[in-house]
Amino acid sequence: MSRAQTALSDATPTSDFDVERIRGDFPILSRTVNGKPLVYLDNAATSQKPAVVIDTIKSYYESSNANIHRGVHHLSVKATEAYERARATMQRFLGAARPEELVFVRGTTEAINLVAQTWVRANLDRGDEIVISHLEHHSNIVPWQLLCEQTGAVLKIAPINDAGELMLDDFEKLLNEKTKFVSMAHVSNALGTINPVRQIVDLAHACGAKIMLDGAQAAPHLAINVRDLDCDFYTITGHKMFAPTGIGILYGKHDLLEAMPPYQGGGEMILSVTFEKTVYNKVPHKFEAGTPHIAGAIGLGAAAEYVMEIGLDAIASHEHELLAYGTEKLLEIQGVTLIGTAREKAAILSFTIEGVHPHDVGTILDQEGIAVRTGHHCAQPTMERYGITATTRASLALYNTRQDIDALAVGVRKVIEVFG
Numbered sequence: 553m554s555r556a557q558t559a560l561s562d563a564t565p566t567s568d569f570d571v572e573r574i575r576g577d578f579p580i581l582s583r584t585v586n587g588k589p590l591v592y593l594d595n596a597a598t599s600q601k602p603a604v605v606i607d608t609i610k611s612y613y614e615s616s617n618a619n620i621h622r623g624v625h626h627l628s629v630k631a632t633e634a635y636e637r638a639r640a641t642m643q644r645f646l647g648a649a650r651p652e653e654l655v656f657v658r659g660t661t662e663a664i665n666l667v668a669q670t671w672v673r674a675n676l677d678r679g680d681e682i683v684i685s686h687l688e689h690h691s692n693i694v695p696w697q698l699l700c701e702q703t704g705a706v707l708k709i710a711p712i713n714d715a716g717e718l719m720l721d722d723f724e725k726l727l728n729e730k731t732k733f734v735s736m737a738h739v740s741n742a743l744g745t746i747n748p749v750r751q752i753v754d755l756a757h758a759c760g761a762k763i764m765l766d767g768a769q770a771a772p773h774l775a776i777n778v779r780d781l782d783c784d785f786y787t788i789t790g791h792k793m794f795a796p797t798g799i800g801i802l803y804g805k806h807d808l809l810e811a812m813p814p815y816q817g818g819g820e821m822i823l824s825v826t827f828e829k830t831v832y833n834k835v836p837h838k839f840e841a842g843t844p845h846i847a848g849a850i851g852l853g854a855a856a857e858y859v860m861e862i863g864l865d866a867i868a869s870h871e872h873e874l875l876a877y878g879t880e881k882l883l884e885i886q887g888v889t890l891i892g893t894a895r896e897k898a899a900i901l902s903f904t905i906e907g908v909h910p911h912d913v914g915t916i917l918d919q920e921g922i923a924v925r926t927g928h929h930c931a932q933p934t935m936e937r938y939g940i941t942a943t944t945r946a947s948l949a950l951y952n953t954r955q956d957i958d959a960l961a962v963g964v965r966k967v968i969e970v971f972g
């Protein structure tokens with residue numbers, strides 16, 4: 553179990569984690585905003601990019617740019633090698649058995665829609681059930697609603713408790729012979745809850761369902777091993793793990809990917825085309841129609857190498873200590889309520905301030921150079937569970953420091969002064 557998965561009270565500072573050196577890897581962190589040093593606490597929305605990722609993309613365009621897979625010329629071969637090398641890196645990052653189990657997609661949203669419209673749609677009858685939880689991002693709700701409208705399947709919602717933890721017993725009660733598919737966040741973007749995913753996978757499999765885990769918020773913070781998790785599908789999105797936007801990964805067990813119909817038709821996903829019959833390409837290319845985001849994939853590989861070199865356990869440990877510190881600092885302030893107090897939590901501090909709209913909180917913090925997110929965080933049902941419409945969310949990453957938390961606490965006190 554990683555340090556981030558232990559109780560908050562266990563947190564101790566880590567001495568071997570050189571956060572100042574890491575900050576030096578991210579050029580944007582040295583800029584100012586509104587005349588103040590940038591304090592970037594909006595990592596759950598998107599993370600900043602280290603120089604190694606920016607340089608890898610620049611170097612690709614300067615020295616190897618070409619379309620992949622179809623060319624015999626030097627640049628095409630180089631670009632293809634770099635793209636497939638990135639897939640192999642992501643295989644290591646996710647602990648998958650083979651590179652063919654990784655499909656490059658635009659991001660988590662596309663991966664969930666892809667699985668919904670291929671494996672699940674092909675295996676669903678009217679009246680069958682799909683289970684998600686009350687913690688999901690809209691991208692893990694709406695694709696299932698669309699599918700249910702198209703097929704007559706029924707969407708079931710596993711509840712959460714007041715701390716924002718999945719109620720496992722109630723989840724288990726929802727599972728039955730009609731349950732065909734379960735799709736759950738590994739880590740909640742709105743509250744930071746880390747779900748007990750291995751138990752969830754076992755429960756889903758015990759009733760004969762397949763399961764997908766949405767790892768958008770897990771990948772930058774926790775070591776992931778899809779084989780240990782035994783999930784059928786797993787998805788991550790590059791831009792939240794220090795890579796470019798527009799690129800992500802869908803992992804699927806090989807036999808499932810093989811059995812699935814294609815998602816989109818076009819070039820690259822075929823072996824041969826005649827007007828009478830088209831033969832599809834082998835996996836993963838069957839799911840990569842059209843020219844992919846080649847530079848993005850290569851950038852994602854560079855980001856994964858960067859993170860693996862620092863070590864996800866070291867990152868989790870650093871963030872865990874910051875989360876404990878931030879929790880303490882915010883709770884010292886009268887009028888602040890933390891939304892999401894799960895025992896197993898990633899580095900997200902979602903909170904409300906009595907009598908102040910989160911939008912005003914965000915605006916005043918911005919004047920101090922502090923970037924946080926305010927709103928429903930694309931998780932309106934989660935907000936509704938707490939009887940609120942929005943929170944202010946400070947989400948941390950490996951480059952954040954205790955000074956960032958101190959700045960946040962000072963900013964929050966200022967908000968209360970202004971509106972108090």
Ligand SMILES: Cc1ncc(COP(=O)(O)O)c(C=O)c1O
Nearest residue numbers: 659660661689691741768769789
């Ligand atoms: C838990 C979770 N799932 C899915 C997504 C969607 O990711 P993307 O917009 O990169 O597809 C997000 C983005 O915030 C998220 O936090």
